[in-house]
Amino acid sequence: MADKFDNYDAEQRAMIDWLTGRSPDARHAIAEDLNFDFAEDVFEWILTQPDCDLATAASYFWRAGPLERLEHPDTFEEDNLTLKRLVDRVNAGFYRRSEIYYGGQELWEGEQVCSWTIAEAEELREFARAHEASNLPWTLPEALVPPFGHRSVRILDEEDPLKSEELRKLFAGLGTGSGQFPASLMEADPPPRSLPQPTPHPTIGERIATLRSSAFTPLYLYLAFVAAGWGLIYVFDPPRLAYNVMIICTVHFGLMTFGMVRAGMKRQAEKRAAR
Structure with a gap:
């Protein structure tokens, strides 16, 4: 293995060791499922192999969300450097092998070419x-x-x-699938001795009691009635008469609600004054 990969963490080195000597097809299949967050060095190793297939490079490129990276270069500075190295290799003709079919990232049933990938390509050109x-x-x-x-x-x-237990464990070590997290993520700081206590939440009964005692309860009910009524009319498109009835009810109940809220606020003010 090249010296420049000697400082990789154990999980990434284990995957690279497993990939060493494998076919470009095997490396492509692995790269399709690798987790971007925990396998940056594995990707770099795969993409710099002399017999890496062009489909593998394309899969990485489109998975990386190239348009977003290009639109926000300051936010994705490191990602853009990685993509630039990849683009430079493509333009230099590094990926001479192009056997594996690549139709884009998200192929719908019956699709031969991903419409989303084609659309993003046009957006990149624009x-x-x-x-x-x-x-x-x-x-x-x-x-x-x-x-x-x-x-x-x-x-x-x-x-x-799906068939190799050894490979499943390697993937799990790199944050893909189920299994242990990478060892590098397990070295977390010990929890503080005194943890903040969660804010107590009122029970359902307490919430109902509070709602009933609120002067604005009629307003809440009125808004719910209006939303439900007009929602049903929008969905079912009833005869014109239903619209007229709903308008009359909305105005009538609105006036009633205003009076009830006003009376409730007055009662609460009187209670506070009597204390």
């Missing part, structure tokens, strides 16, 4: 046209726009996470 390309950290490499490739991925059973 963004580049609206801004001088020289001022952008990178621009869309057309070689990554699907579709391309001519066959599906070919992997062994031992390279399938």
Whole structure:
């Protein structure tokens, strides 16, 4: 393994060790499911292999949300550097192998090409046209726009996470699937001796009692009536007469509600004055 990968944490080194000597198809299948948050170095290793398939590079590129990264370069500075290295390799012809079919990230049933990926590609082109390309950290490499490739991925059973217990454990160590979290995340600070106590919440009975004693209860009920009534009319589109009846009820009950709220506030003021 190259020296530049010697400082990777144990979980990422374990995955790279497992991938070493595997086919480009196996590496592609693994990269499709790797967790971006815990496997940055594994991705870098996969994407810099001389026989890495173009579909693997494209999958990483589109999963990374390229448009958002380009629109907010200050927020995603590190991500843009990673994407720039990838784009530079694509433009330099590094990914000469292009066998695995790639149709985009989210293929609906019956789709051969992901419409979302195609739409984002056009948005990236428009963004580049609206801004001088020289001022952008990178621009869309057309070689990554699907579709391309001519066959599906070919992997062994031992390279399938659904069939390999060893592979499931490796994925779990990198935050994918179920299992233990990476050891690097387990070194958390000890909890403080005195934890803040949660704010006590009133019981349902207490909430009802409070609601009943509120001067604004009639207003709440009136608003609920109006919302429900007009909602039903909107959904079922009844005869014109129903609209007229609802308008009359809304006005009539509105006046009644105003009077009840006003009377309730007056009673509460009298109670406070009597204390």
